[in-house]
Amino acid sequence: MYEFPAKLTFHIGSYIDRIVDWLTVHWAGFFGAVKSGLLWVFVHLNDFLTWVPWWYFILVIFLLACQFKSIGSGILYSSFLFLIGMFGLWEATMYTLTIVISSVVITIMIGIPLGIIMASNNRFETFIKPLLDAMQTMPSFVYLIPGIFFFGLGLVPGVLSTIIYALPPIMRLTNLAIRGVPEEVVEAGLSFGPSKWQLLIKVQIPQALPTIMTGVNQTTMMALAMVVVASMVGVEGLGLEVLSALNRIDVAQGFEAGISIVFIAIIMDRLTLAISNRTQSRARKERN
Amino acid sequence: MMSKLEINSVSKIYGPHPTKIVPYLEEDLTKEEIFQKTGHTVGIRNVSFEVKEGEIFVIMGLSGSGKSTLIRCINMLHEPTDGKVLVDGEDITAYSPRQLKKFRQRKIAMVFQHFGLFNHRTVAENVGYGLEIRKISAKERAEIIHKRIESVGLKGWENKYPDELSGGMQQRVGLARALANDPDILLMDEPFSALDPLIRREMQQELLELQQRLKKTIIFITHDVNEAFKLGNRVAVMKNGEVEQIGSPIEILRKPANTYIEAFVKEIDRSKIFQVRHMMMDPQAVIQLWDDLETAIDKINASGCSELYVVNEEEKIQGILSLDDALHGLEGGKDLRQIIKDDYEKVAKNVYIQNLLEQSIKSFYPLAVVENERLIGVLPQNRILESLV
Ligand SMILES: Nc1ncnc2c1ncn2[C@@H]1O[C@H](COP(=O)(O)OP(=O)(O)O)[C@@H](O)[C@H]1O
Numbered sequence: 001m002y003e004f005p006a007k008l009t010f011h012i013g014s015y016i017d018r019i020v021d022w023l024t025v026h027w028a029g030f031f032g033a034v035k036s037g038l039l040w041v042f043v044h045l046n047d048f049l050t051w052v053p054w055w056y057f058i059l060v061i062f063l064l065a066c067q068f069k070s071i072g073s074g075i076l077y078s079s080f081l082f083l084i085g086m087f088g089l090w091e092a093t094m095y096t097l098t099i100v101i102s103s104v105v106i107t108i109m110i111g112i113p114l115g116i117i118m119a120s121n122n123r124f125e126t127f128i129k130p131l132l133d134a135m136q137t138m139p140s141f142v143y144l145i146p147g148i149f150f151f152g153l154g155l156v157p158g159v160l161s162t163i164i165y166a167l168p169p170i171m172r173l174t175n176l177a178i179r180g181v182p183e184e185v186v187e188a189g190l191s192f193g194p195s196k197w198q199l200l201i202k203v204q205i206p207q208a209l210p211t212i213m214t215g216v217n218q219t220t221m222m223a224l225a226m227v228v229v230a231s232m233v234g235v236e237g238l239g240l241e242v243l244s245a246l247n248r249i250d251v252a253q254g255f256e257a258g259i260s261i262v263f264i265a266i267i268m269d270r271l272t273l274a275i276s277n278r279t280q281s282r283a284r285k286e287r288n
Numbered sequence: 289m290m291s292k293l294e295i296n297s298v299s300k301i302y303g304p305h306p307t308k309i310v311p312y313l314e315e316d317l318t319k320e321e322i323f324q325k326t327g328h329t330v331g332i333r334n335v336s337f338e339v340k341e342g343e344i345f346v347i348m349g350l351s352g353s354g355k356s357t358l359i360r361c362i363n364m365l366h367e368p369t370d371g372k373v374l375v376d377g378e379d380i381t382a383y384s385p386r387q388l389k390k391f392r393q394r395k396i397a398m399v400f401q402h403f404g405l406f407n408h409r410t411v412a413e414n415v416g417y418g419l420e421i422r423k424i425s426a427k428e429r430a431e432i433i434h435k436r437i438e439s440v441g442l443k444g445w446e447n448k449y450p451d452e453l454s455g456g457m458q459q460r461v462g463l464a465r466a467l468a469n470d471p472d473i474l475l476m477d478e479p480f481s482a483l484d485p486l487i488r489r490e491m492q493q494e495l496l497e498l499q500q501r502l503k504k505t506i507i508f509i510t511h512d513v514n515e516a517f518k519l520g521n522r523v524a525v526m527k528n529g530e531v532e533q534i535g536s537p538i539e540i541l542r543k544p545a546n547t548y549i550e551a552f553v554k555e556i557d558r559s560k561i562f563q564v565r566h567m568m569m570d571p572q573a574v575i576q577l578w579d580d581l582e583t584a585i586d587k588i589n590a591s592g593c594s595e596l597y598v599v600n601e602e603e604k605i606q607g608i609l610s611l612d613d614a615l616h617g618l619e620g621g622k623d624l625r626q627i628i629k630d631d632y633e634k635v636a637k638n639v640y641i642q643n644l645l646e647q648s649i650k651s652f653y654p655l656a657v658v659e660n661e662r663l664i665g666v667l668p669q670n671r672i673l674e675s676l677v
């Protein structure tokens with residue numbers, strides 16, 4: 001009486017399974033192309049980052065911080081990186097950075113154009129907005145599922161789910177940014193008879209850039225968070241260090257890997273924010 | 289002559305199904321009633337007028353009266369729901385997107401209330417925007433930018449960003465940007481409303497000077513009556529999306545079409561609008577230099593005035609003769625030439641009333657309006673006072 005009748009069953013899983021099977025067979029070419037494309041980007045970037053000497057990397061971050069923030073931040077960030085090296089996590093960090101950077105670049109390349117389409121097409125916006133909302137409320141590890149379906153375990157599903165996870169904020173903010181350009185400015189732009197493309201390139205995107213840069217910053221932070229979660233499907237790097245420490249209940253290793261992730265997060269967050277702020281207030285700076 | 293711009297019963301309705309509302313406009317319904325019935329807002333309603341080449345045509349009305357809607361129909365930033373907009377005889381509402389682009393690139397430009405500047409571009413880059421759109425070469429662009437920036441007095445500010453400039457200077461950038469493509473028609477939507485009164489007056493003066501040189505066809509919007517009457521060759525007064533009256537400032541002041549306009553123009557400073565020529569009277573009677581004193585006295589008596597001006601055979605003014613002086617002179621057996629006085633005041637016909645108040649107080653006689661020393665009219669003090677109220 002109080003329990004759900006056991007005979008009343010319906011399983012959707014088997015149908016999904018069949019669809020996925022069908023897709024993997026008939027779209028094999030497509031998935032193969034995605035896979036080799038992602039791998040190509042990833043391998044080259046990782047080769048580069050591990051080829052760069054550690055001290056050179058730290059120097060570059062130090063100089064960037066001095067240029068865009070302050071010497072104090074430069075010293076802080078370099079000591080963070082130095083500590084990571086002493087923890088013995090340098091390679092894992094470079095691996096994580098590779099995934100984050102390649103996912104962010106790909107996310108931006110997909111997300112900004114989609115955001116622009118959203119801004120210029122009301123129908124597309126009303127269609128896609130609930131989807132984006134839903135995507136942002138889902139727990140991040142759910143994004144691993146479609147990746148596993150099509151690519152199994154490893155790097156590629158990790159990067160793919162990172163991209164999908166980090167896509168909503170950049171799309172949303174690009175859309176908002178372009179719609180938020182003051183009407184009079186858009187009218188002024190239009191009144192000179194530009195093509196849609198000219199208006200976009202010369203007026204709308206430059207005017208929206210400050211907000212879009214906020215989106216880039218958010219995307220970066222989300223990508224970093226996701227890369228850690230992606231260790232669950234076997235992505236190496238700092239995330240995996242944390243995961244294996246958890247499995248072994250190794251507090252020492254877990255702490256070191258965890259704090260390294262925090263260090264990287266702080267450096268990426270502050271540095272991307274500072275760089276985008278600086279490019280926006282170029283006018284004011286030139287006056288001083 | 290064909291008019292430069294002809295607005296032909298243009299209406300603009302805002303809402304989900306604007307064209308369905310057009311029939312309602314024929315009916316005797318107010319803007320509010322139409323909104324309550326249909327949920328659509330009437331922006332402008334059945335507006336018609338013509339603008340001649342080289343004219344400054346001012347559209348005046350309170351906030352919400354449809355001025356911005358109307359001016360945006362002239363470059364199709366808003367598409368009219370009904371009616372035609374003819375520029376040089378071509379209906380621009382029927383233009384293809386391509387024709388419209390070309391029209392905006394060549395023929396028409398706009399200046400905005402809050403300047404509408406691109407704050408990511410320098411002053412020079414703002415001014416060059418329209419030229420970039422037309423794909424003018426960088427070298428030619430630099431020349432035009434230089435010329436335009438100089439003509440609005442912004443030399444030396446080329447590489448600043450808009451947020452480093454004062455409001456007045458920002459609007460100069462807006463003006464220079466609009467003029468860069470050398471358009472025939474200049475649309476100005478409350479261009480000086482956001483400026484301080486002092487700067488505003490300065491900009492008005494400069495616009496008039498610029499117009500002397502450039503001779504554009506200007507559609508100028510304002511909610512300020514004094515600004516409208518100062519700048520406009522003709523003025524259209526709008527209310528609730530409809531045009532209430534069109535005419536020159538003098539015509540509107542002399543014959544307001546209804547009590548609404550009467551109230552509108554009440555606070556205007558007429559002495560800045562009226563010139564001597566608007567208020568002067570024909571010299572109904574003058575004394576000729578060769579008249580004898582009896583004739584002169586007869587003429588003065590017949591005119592009902594207490595004095596008359598004396599002219600020579602070329603109608604050039606020689607002096608003034610009062611009835612008293614004439615009677616005394618007659619008793620003393622004197623000649624006309626001996627007793628006429630020259631303590632009268634001369635004015636030209638284009639002087640604004642506000643500039644001759646002092647002169648008129650000094651003078652005992654009606655002012656003599658002269659052109660090349662010839663007497664063409666007289667302006668009694670009471671007429672001057674009349675023009676002020
Ligand atoms: N985009 C719009 N959508 C809906 N209603 C509008 C829009 N633009 C203007 N209106 C309405 O049209 C009327 C005229 O507005 P507007 O042309 O801006 O007047 P003005 O420039 O004289 O202040 C107002 O009632 C206003 O609310």
Ligand SMILES: [Mg+2]
Binds near residue numbers: 355357478
């Ligand atoms: Mg307005």
